[in-house]
Amino acid sequence: MSLVGIKNGISHVLSKNSPDKQHLLDSEESQVDYNNNLNDEERSIGSIARSRRSKDDDDEEEESIPITDFTSLVSNVLGKVDPRVMSDIVIGLSDGLTVPFALTAGLSSLGDTKLVITGGFAELISGAISMGLGGYLAAKSESDFYYSEVKAEKKKFYSNITEVNHEIEDILLDINENFSDETIVSFIKDLKKEPKLMVDFLIRFGKGLEEPAENRQLTSALTIGGAYFLGGFVPLVPYFFVNTVDVGLIASIIVMAFTLFWFGFIKAQISLGDQCSTYKKFEEAVQMVLVGGIAAGSAWLLVRLIG
Numbered sequence: 001m002s003l004v005g006i007k008n009g010i011s012h013v014l015s016k017n018s019p020d021k022q023h024l025l026d027s028e029e030s031q032v033d034y035n036n037n038l039n040d041e042e043r044s045i046g047s048i049a050r051s052r053r054s055k056d057d058d059d060e061e062e063e064s065i066p067i068t069d070f071t072s073l074v075s076n077v078l079g080k081v082d083p084r085v086m087s088d089i090v091i092g093l094s095d096g097l098t099v100p101f102a103l104t105a106g107l108s109s110l111g112d113t114k115l116v117i118t119g120g121f122a123e124l125i126s127g128a129i130s131m132g133l134g135g136y137l138a139a140k141s142e143s144d145f146y147y148s149e150v151k152a153e154k155k156k157f158y159s160n161i162t163e164v165n166h167e168i169e170d171i172l173l174d175i176n177e178n179f180s181d182e183t184i185v186s187f188i189k190d191l192k193k194e195p196k197l198m199v200d201f202l203i204r205f206g207k208g209l210e211e212p213a214e215n216r217q218l219t220s221a222l223t224i225g226g227a228y229f230l231g232g233f234v235p236l237v238p239y240f241f242v243n244t245v246d247v248g249l250i251a252s253i254i255v256m257a258f259t260l261f262w263f264g265f266i267k268a269q270i271s272l273g274d275q276c277s278t279y280k281k282f283e284e285a286v287q288m289v290l291v292g293g294i295a296a297g298s299a300w301l302l303v304r305l306i307g
Helices: 004-016 040-063 070-078 083-094 097-107 113-159 161-175 181-192 195-206 217-242 245-275 278-306
Strands: none
Touching: 040 070, 083 097, 083 113, 083 217, 083 245, 097 113, 097 195, 097 217, 097 245, 097 278, 113 195, 113 217, 113 245, 161 181, 161 195, 181 195, 181 217
16 A cells, blocks of 8 residues: 555544544644545555455454353453543552451451441541552553643744654654655655644654553542452441351451452453453462462461450
């Protein structure tokens, strides 16, 4: 495909999720309609490609098999969630399913159900707030870093365009080291016509950075904090329905073993995708159970020895 076709493809990728964003250079240059410059051969190729994609999509729909496996269904649903939000959920649940469990197990050695519930709730609230604040600060740091890089590229665009050209050249050669000098020069000339696109190209493909989603800090704080609270509430549930703390501890251990196992199993499937073998999923699931069990056992033993 000609260089114009390559340029159009990258323009589409860059502009699809970030039209007229404030972080890019303000420019009054009109956008060039490159579609009018496509020759008949490129139009024909594009038409054939679209036809083939449409046919493949139809075939895929016809050959699709209903999902009946529970873990596949869960991962399919969660897979539609924003990856960053999904990461926050995993972080919150991972800590929420282990730390409060260890605490409640430790408190149960004191022999008072009410104490376990009260202490557990106190830890849940403080832990959720702490985790939420941590998520907020992490997201803010990520956002600050992103915009500082954008600002630096803007400054470089005005003060040292030669360095910018070299950066673009390096990016293209990383993509395909066989690009000719003519191809690279022509690409850079076309990209210069759209300064906003040029800066976004450098940030995304040169720095490997994506613009943080709107309200990312608040979303991260609420997601991590909420997931922590939800995960930490699970080991507390049995203590509401028993009269003795020993029975509550045994029930909590059974509930948590089940929960940790399936959390590790589903987390592995979501993280590693279809390439993840059943053996690997079981390995991750058992690992989660062991981590939670060791933490809870250590806390229980330590409080028992102190008490």
